[in-house]
Amino acid sequence: MDPTFLSAVQLAALVRGGKIGALELLDHFIGRAERLDSRINAIVVRDFDRARQRARALDNQADKSAPLFGVPATVKESFDVAGLPTTRGHAALKDATVRVSTLPVRRLEAAGAVIFGKTNVPVDLADWQSYNPVYGVTSNPWSTAHTPGGSSGGSAAALAAGLTGFEMGTDIGGSIRVPAHFCGVFGHKPSWGLLPNYGDPATSSAAGTDIACLGPMSRSAADLQAGLEILAGPDPDETALTLNLPAPRATALKGLRAAVWADQAGIAADPETTAAMLALADALEREGAIVSRSARPALDPLDAYHLYLKLLDAAWSGRLTEETLASRRRDLARLKDSDQSADAVMLRMTDVPHRLWLGLNEQRFRLRRAWTAFFREWDVLLCPAFATAALPHRQDGNTWERRITVGGREIAYNDLLFWPGLTGGYHLPATVAPIAATQAGLPLGVQIAGPIHGDRTTIGAAALIEQALGGFKPPPGW
Known part of the structure; x- marks a missing residue:
């Protein structure tokens, strides 16, 4: 059996069953990376020797019951892995190795995964393109003229190309969901705070960041569920609390209560994206969903x-930095009151007092309650992960200086934050699953949002859609 495009759960079962060794499986993926990754530049930090040592040790281990036992995995470059650099795209950090692996990396390894590399990101994880001066440009395996997304772009590209068995990304503005959508794979942005992300004290924030989450990325919904169970849970340094997440609300499409939000007035959308959402609604109704x-x-x-x-x-x-703040203040002084672009709205937050932020946070929590009330009536919300399929490569200046045409409308590049922010800003869990393709052959995904801590419900709905529509499909030529 060719293991290339199997799910991580299937790969672990092969190793546990003795049908393939951990080292043999690792060498399969390393071989593919060495032969093929030059086409897309996804795995930019390679840790093959240490990974082989770990795989040999697993092959000699009697207990093979760990859920990801022997699964070759890569992680987003921004995660700390002891002995490797964490640059976030900054050349000055290329030779600075970290001492302590971040907590989710340690949890993956405790679950039996063999981490053999790190995947590419944009500078400061702040773009839907994945390129930086340290590691260069990553391309989408479905079309190398297009980006795989960002900031977990290398993660999604490596999965789609069959270069790794499991991945882990982060998300504050769609950084898991958009690459999963662009590359035709699965991704899960969890309820905020559910998966802690503390790493090397010298390089990692102990406080974490509002809205930002880490989550699993994979070629199947079953892998997302496995990843959630492995990675979720409080920071062990902080609390003795344990999790008891609710079970999925639906175990079949029949009876699933699904609200479909296909487009929004005033928000640019590609017609193929909207059509795919409406076609999904029709398909779910045929299966008995409400x-x-x-x-x-x-x-x-x-x-x-x-x-x-x-x-x-x-x-x-x-x-x-202070230099960036000074530049923002100059830009703010020139900003027109009529400018309501995403960049203008964000620019007006420069130097806001904490009291103002507290008022905004109160507004956010009131809207969280509105979402909670909505999910008493509906199990899931289905909406676009992004307004369009994978974007062509863009490396022209800062994101706030770019313009882009979507659905015949020219808009500011960062106005594409609407669909990621609609759910992510309110701490909701959201799972992306592949559902269709454009006429040009680029993947399209659906964003499946649910109530806070309803992560098993959104992943479960992704699994049901996967069963109905076929799920991940390998890109041609890989």
Whole structure:
């Protein structure tokens, strides 16, 4: 059996059953990376020798019961792995190795995974393109003229190309969901705070970041569920609490209560994306699901979107240098009151007092309650992960300086934050699953959102859609 495009759960079963050794399986994926990765440049940090040592040790281990036993895995470059650099795209950090692996990396390894490399990202994880001056440009295996997305772009590209068995990314503005959508794989952005991300004290924030999450990426919904069970749980240094997440609300498409939000007035959308969402609604109805194309939470979508943008800008403001802040102040002084682009909304958050942020956070939690009320009536919300399929490569200046045409409308590049922010800004879990392809052959995914801590429900719905529509399909030529 060719293991290339099997799920991580299937790969672990092969190793546990003695049908393939951990080292043999690892060498299979390393061989593919050595032969094929030059086409897309996804696995940019390679740790093959240490991975082989670990795989040999697993082959000699009597207990093979770990859920990801022997599965070759890679992780996003921003995760700390002891002995490797964590650059986030900054050349000055290329030779600075970290001492302590981040908690989720340690949890993956405790679950039996063999981490053999790290995958590419944009600078500071702040783009839907994955390129940086340290490791260069990563391309989408479905079309090397297109980006795999960002910031977990290398993660999604490596999965789609069959270069790794399991991946782990992070998400604050769609950084798991958008690459999964662009590359035709699965990704899960969990309920905020569910999966801790503390690493080397010298390089990692102990406090974490508002909205930001880490989560599994894979070629199947079953792998997302396995990853959730492995990675979720409080930081062991902080609390003795344990998790008891609710079971999935639905075990079949028949009876699943699904609200479909295919498009939004005032928000640019590619017609093929909208059509794919409506076709999914039709398909679910044929399977017996209870579908509404008009049900919405009791909130104003554009107000909720702008609130997300303000909170997003505040969340990552801690990483800004004094030079960047000075530049933002100059730009703010020139900003027109009529400018309501995403970049303008975020720019107005420069130097906001903490009291103002507290008021915004109160607004956010009131809207969280509106989402909670909505999910008493509906099991899941199905909406686009992004307004369009994979974007062509863009490396022209800063993201806030770019313009892009979507559905015949020219918009600011960062106005594409609407669909990631609509759910992510309110700490909801959201799973992306592949559902269709464009006429040009690029993948399209659906974003499946659910109630806070309803992670098993969104992943479970992804599994049901996977069964109905066929799930992951390898890109041609890989």
